[in-house]
Amino acid sequence: MIDIQKLTEKISKAVEEIHYNAEPNNLYIPIRYILSIGGKRVRPLLMLMAYNLYKDDVESIMNNALGLELFHNSTLLHDDLMDKSDLRRGHQTVHKKWDENTAILSGDTMLIMAYHLFDKGVKHPAAQTAFIDATLGVCEGQQYDIDFETRNDVTEAEYMEMIRLKTSLLLGYALKIGAILGGADADDVANLYTFGEKMGMAYQLQDDWLDVYGDTTKFQKKLGGDIVDNKKTYMLINALQLANPEQKAELERWIATTDGDADEKIKAVTHIYNIIGIDKLALNKIEELFATALQSLDKVKVAEEKKTALRQFANQLLGRKY
Amino acid sequence: MIDIQKLTEKISKAVEEIHYNAEPNNLYIPIRYILSIGGKRVRPLLMLMAYNLYKDDVESIMNNALGLELFHNSTLLHDDLMDKSDLRRGHQTVHKKWDENTAILSGDTMLIMAYHLFDKGVKHPAAQTAFIDATLGVCEGQQYDIDFETRNDVTEAEYMEMIRLKTSLLLGYALKIGAILGGADADDVANLYTFGEKMGMAYQLQDDWLDVYGDTTKFQKKLGGDIVDNKKTYMLINALQLANPEQKAELERWIATTDGDADEKIKAVTHIYNIIGIDKLALNKIEELFATALQSLDKVKVAEEKKTALRQFANQLLGRKY
Numbered sequence: 001m002i003d004i005q006k007l008t009e010k011i012s013k014a015v016e017e018i019h020y021n022a023e024p025n026n027l028y029i030p031i032r033y034i035l036s037i038g039g040k041r042v043r044p045l046l047m048l049m050a051y052n053l054y055k056d057d058v059e060s061i062m063n064n065a066l067g068l069e070l071f072h073n074s075t076l077l078h079d080d081l082m083d084k085s086d087l088r089r090g091h092q093t094v095h096k097k098w099d100e101n102t103a104i105l106s107g108d109t110m111l112i113m114a115y116h117l118f119d120k121g122v123k124h125p126a127a128q129t130a131f132i133d134a135t136l137g138v139c140e141g142q143q144y145d146i147d148f149e150t151r152n153d154v155t156e157a158e159y160m161e162m163i164r165l166k167t168s169l170l171l172g173y174a175l176k177i178g179a180i181l182g183g184a185d186a187d188d189v190a191n192l193y194t195f196g197e198k199m200g201m202a203y204q205l206q207d208d209w210l211d212v213y214g215d216t217t218k219f220q221k222k223l224g225g226d227i228v229d230n231k232k233t234y235m236l237i238n239a240l241q242l243a244n245p246e247q248k249a250e251l252e253r254w255i256a257t258t259d260g261d262a263d264e265k266i267k268a269v270t271h272i273y274n275i276i277g278i279d280k281l282a283l284n285k286i287e288e289l290f291a292t293a294l295q296s297l298d299k300v301k302v303a304e305e306k307k308t309a310l311r312q313f314a315n316q317l318l319g320r321k322y
Numbered sequence: 323m324i325d326i327q328k329l330t331e332k333i334s335k336a337v338e339e340i341h342y343n344a345e346p347n348n349l350y351i352p353i354r355y356i357l358s359i360g361g362k363r364v365r366p367l368l369m370l371m372a373y374n375l376y377k378d379d380v381e382s383i384m385n386n387a388l389g390l391e392l393f394h395n396s397t398l399l400h401d402d403l404m405d406k407s408d409l410r411r412g413h414q415t416v417h418k419k420w421d422e423n424t425a426i427l428s429g430d431t432m433l434i435m436a437y438h439l440f441d442k443g444v445k446h447p448a449a450q451t452a453f454i455d456a457t458l459g460v461c462e463g464q465q466y467d468i469d470f471e472t473r474n475d476v477t478e479a480e481y482m483e484m485i486r487l488k489t490s491l492l493l494g495y496a497l498k499i500g501a502i503l504g505g506a507d508a509d510d511v512a513n514l515y516t517f518g519e520k521m522g523m524a525y526q527l528q529d530d531w532l533d534v535y536g537d538t539t540k541f542q543k544k545l546g547g548d549i550v551d552n553k554k555t556y557m558l559i560n561a562l563q564l565a566n567p568e569q570k571a572e573l574e575r576w577i578a579t580t581d582g583d584a585d586e587k588i589k590a591v592t593h594i595y596n597i598i599g600i601d602k603l604a605l606n607k608i609e610e611l612f613a614t615a616l617q618s619l620d621k622v623k624v625a626e627e628k629k630t631a632l633r634q635f636a637n638q639l640l641g642r643k644y
Contacts, residue, residue: 021458027465078430082423101404101468104426108400109461111430115437116454123447132438136343139431143349146423 002052002309004045004316011041011048014062015069018117030094030106031113034073037091042317043068043174049310050178050192053302060122061181064131067118068174071135074110077103079142111135127180134173141166148232152240152255159237160201168200191296198293199314202286206318208233209282212270224266230255234285235278239269242276290318324374324631326367326638333363333370336384337391340439352416352428353435356395359413364639365390365496371632372500372514375624382444383503386453389440390496393457396432399425401464433457449502456495463488470554474562474577481559482523490522513618520615521636524608528640530555531604534592546588552577556607557600561591564598612640 015035020028044065048058079085080093081103087093095103118131144162148154175192184192211226212235226233236251243251254269273279293314297307337357342350366387370380401407402415403425409415417425440453466484470476497514506514533548534557548555558573565573576591595601615636619629 021462024462024465024469026469027462075430078426082426104400104404105461105464105468108397108430108433109458109465111433112454112457112461116458119451119454125445128450129441132434132441135434136431136438139427139434140343140346140349142427143346143431146427147346147348 002049004049004309004313007048007058008041008045010059011044011062011065011069014066015041018066018070018113026102027106027109030077030098030102031110033097034077034088034094034106034110035070037089039073039089041069043072043170045313046171046174046196046310047178047181049313050175050184051182052309053179053188053192053300053306054182054184061178063117063121064127064177064181065121067114067116067121067131068134068170068177070110070117071114071131071138072170074107074114075138075142077107077110081107082142082146122181124181127177130173130177130180134170134177137165137169141169151232154232154237156234156237156241159232159234163201163204164197167204168197171200172197185301188300188302191299194296195293195300195310195314198289198296199317202289202293203317205234205282205286205289208235209279209286211235212273213279224262224270227266227269228262230258234282235273236269238281239273239276239278242278242281243272247272247276286318290314324371326371326631326635329370329380330363330367332381333366333384333387333391336388337363340388340392340435348424349428349431352399352420352424353432355419356399356410356416356428356432357392359411361395361411363391365394365492367635368493368496368518368632369500369503371635372497372506373504374500374631375510375514375622375628376501376504376506383500385439385443386449386499386503387443389436389438389443389453390456390492390499392432392439393436393453393460394492396429396436397460397464399429399432403429404464404468444503446503449499452495452499452502456492456499459487459491463491473554476554476559478556478559478563481554481556485523485526486519489526490519493522494519507623510622510624513621516618517615517622517632517636520611520618521639524611524615525639527556527604527608527611530557531601531608533557534595535601546584546592549588549591550584552580556604557595558591560603561595561598561600564600564603565594569594569598608640612636 018035020032044062047065047068048061051061052058076088077094080088081095081100085093086096093103094106098106114135115131118128141162141164144158145166148159148162172193173196175196176189179189179192208226211223211233214223216223225231226236230236239251240248251269251272254265254272257265294311297310297314300307340357342354366384369387369390370383373383374380398410399416402410403417403422407415408418415425416428420428436457437453440450463484463486466480467488470481470484494515495518497518498511501511501514530548533545533555536545538545547553548558552558561573562570573591573594576587579587616633619632619636622629
């Protein structure tokens with residue numbers, strides 16, 4: 001069986017060993033920096049695991065996997081700039097440590113290096129096209145996310161499509177590309193894609209849920225940040241949809257309150273969520289998505305024990321005991 | 323013979339007909355906008371002309387050519403943001419017409435669409451790799467350009483390498499990719515690349531020269547902008563290198579003078595250029611580069627009359643009578 005830990009270490013080592021042109025230093029140092037501050041290397045890991053369902057020599061597609069990791073990090077670099085975030089994984093963001101222009105140009109270069117690395121890997125027209133489709137979808141998701149900030153009428157369907165594009169798509173495509181390169185048939189490719197996409201959406205909704213109902217002793221994160229920021233989460237969108245006129249008016253009053261006591265706002269909005277039943281609604285949706293993900297994995301036509309690592313990964317990602 | 327005008331119109335029509343996903347509008351409207359405000363479509367034109375030396379069906383590589391045009395425009399979009407430029411081709415830049423985040427994300431998406439279009443074109447591994455190499459080089463050139471702004475010791479060799487990467491490389495690669503897709507042999511591919519690269523460098527140096535010695539009645543552009551901005555041009559870099567101690571001190575005094583009378587500064591610096599002989603030096607270098615470009619074209623092993631259009635293009639680009 002695949003050892004996820006060992007495979008992750010292998011990927012991290014490959015990330016460290018990426019070849020950069022010697023100059024210009026000012027371009028490549030920020031790229032090395034953002035890659036060095038970590039992350040779980042989820043996307044390359046999924047690609048290698050999917051490939052490994054069909055073939056053993058995972059090292060042979062390492063450059064393809066690195067391409068995906070660099071693409072993902074390039075989006076983080078530009079997203080942090082657009083969001084004016086100061087920190088990423090506990091370290092200064094590139095535009096804070098250097099400046100905005102450095103973040104723009106290093107992000108562009110990183111995006112190009114992503115294609116460069118993918119092109120250096122195993123060449124397969126369908127994988128190449130899948131990679132490009134994935135990267136375009138992520139940009140569309142980011143645009144919807146920006147659009148939603150200034151809208152108060154976002155529907156659940158629109159929200160689900162946004163998180164599908166912005167975060168889940170790349171998990172699905174990581175598996176899809178790994179499967180294509182491994183020589184999987186069309187059904188397996190599609191089922192692995194669905195497994196990744198639904199798992200990613202379950203993860204994102206769980207993130208929304210945890211912000212309200214999480215166990216602070218476990219997550220060491222202050223609850224209610226999304227509520228304070230009026231973030232259009234699965235929770236808020238559904239609360240606005242399902243509230244009766246009185247509850248809706250109260251919710252809107254809290255949304256308009258941006259300079260009051262944060263704890264009071266969190267408490268009041270959570271109370272409305274509780275009355276409407278947003279907690280259950282979210283948990284049901286998460287379970288539904290996660291079940292669909294695992295059913296899709298079930299359909300993949302390889303020996304059950306080969307799929308154990310992917311099943312384990314999904315459970316770990318969602319914080320489930322396995 | 324190829325009709326450059328007709329080919330340009332064909333490219334412009336293809337640009338207009340690029341397929342965009344229907345949504346999100348806020349992502350794709352700025353991309354359509356920057357493409358709609360024109361430009362001479364030089365890069366796709368060169369690609370089609372090089373292809374046409376070997377094959378007639380130029381339409382078949384139109385998507386590859388559009389990929390190059392989109393890449394070029396994505397760099398303009400981000401360069402304008404980094405330079406805080408208000409205008410591009412007489413129209414508002416994207417970050418002025420919308421905002422900075424729109425410019426960042428639309429630029430990223432445009433870069434991804436460039437790969438997408440190239441991938442939709444004729445598939446050829448060497449052409450694919452050439453395209454990626456070209457795009458990476460342009461970013462490196464842009465970084466050197468930024469680095470040079472805060473340096474006073476840039477050498478001529480460093481400057482030439484910067485303009486090679488930032489502007490000439492893409493002209494060379496446009497021809498190289500067209501030749502590869504047309505089935506040219508390695509020598510022709512290399513010679514066409516050199517033709518484009520040297521032509522591009524001659525053009526860039528002539529641009530530096532025109533800013534000081536141009537005919538204002540012809541160019542409708544105020545002279546001396548680079549001098550006022552202390553731009554590290556071929557002229558200034560060589561003047562600093564070749565000046566005697568007294569001239570150097572005077573040049574440095576003018577460089578330090580950023581709030582005085584602009585016309586006085588232009589007059590004084592131009593006077594120093596004249597004494598040192600920077601005018602001649604630049605003109606000689608331009609001729610040398612242009613001659614090398616044309617010699618490289620001579621070596622391309624296709625019938626002379628087929629090369630007429632490329633020769634005509636080069637002369638037009640450099641403003642020479644043909």
